[in-house]
Amino acid sequence: MRLGTVLTPLSDHNLHLAAQSGVTDIVHRYPGSDPAVLRNAVQRINSFGMRITVVEGYLPIERIKLGVDDGTDLEAMKVLLRQMAENDIRLLCYNFMAGTDWCRTRLDAPERGGAKVTAFHLADVEQAVLLGHQPKDVNSEELARSRTPEQLWSYLERFLNELLPEAERCGVTLAMHPDDPPLQSLLGKPRIMHCVENFERLMKLVPSSLNTICFCQGSFATMNVDIPATIRRLGPHISYVHFRDVRGTPESFAETCHDNGPTDMAAAMRAYREIGFRGTMRPDHVPQLDGEDDGEPGYTTLGRLFAWGYMRGLMDGCC
Secondary structure: EEEEEOOOOOOOHHHHHHHOOOOOOEEEOOOOOHHHHHHHHHHHHHOOEEEEEEEEEOOOOHHHOOOOOOOHHHHHHHHHHHHHOOOOOEEEEOOOOOOOEEEEEEEEEOOHHHEEEEEEHHHHHHHHEEOOOOOOOOOHHHHHHHHHHHHHHHHHHHHHHHHHHHHHOOOOOEOOOOOOOOOOOOOOEOOOOOHHHHHHHHHHHHOOOOOOEEEEEHHHHOOOOHHHHHHHHHHHHEEEEEEOOOEEEEOOOEEEEOOOOOHHHHHHHHHHHHOOOOOOEEEEEEOOOEOOOOOOOOOOOHHHHHHHHHHHHHOOOOO
8 A cells, every 4th residue: 555645735845744754646636738737747746756646636527427528528538548658647536426526514613622624414505615626617517407317327338438448558547436425416416426336336337447446435434334344345446545534424424533533444454455455545635733724624734744644554553
């Protein structure tokens, strides 16, 4: 297992902290069509003794999810795969949340010692804060509400049938992230990656060793499943891990400090060892600690420092 991270911002200061904390892998956001962006990022990260191993977030696939792509977004994704291969970046993480991304209704729920975490309560969903990459086209909201789950499955199958051959030529693995929160619909928009059975369906949809799962522990924990058992159940298909925990149900939950939730995190780490997982594992959303009120919720630095140390300790102790 390799300790990875997203850094916001991707500053020299944060890169120094990550390297000094034992991080080896950096997760990069979608770089756009200019090949120099990713090439320069790789050179910069390498200069700190780390490397980019994953591209994740802000991908140009919204029209693909809605079934209205004219080929432009698909070609952009193929260009991205080729850029990744040229820079020896071998994993692309994506999601299929049409018309939205991860969603919370509160950004300052109290955690241990007054730390602030994100939370979701379905009863307050009309006041939801839609995080991550959001569609800029208002029409996409209407389109998403008009789609059915089976239509989304058909769009996903078409997407994978088109993209996986290019991924295989490039040697880049695709990893699907769960819906967050894992509900069958959100704000009137259907979702399909909200349960373990649907991830098993995904693996059968377009069989390929490069059609894999991003095991986001927080999202799977919100499904109220046994995390170590589910890691073993999906084991051969897990290529990437988001390491976090939550407390609650799909309709009402809050993030926790990495060591302060209901999941046996040591047992989870042992399960990754048992399935032979050797990929990138990153802390996902972290608490905002004292003095970080102006930071991006879920992605501040001090909480990430704690998570890196906790994860390194579990890796050494359990693996």
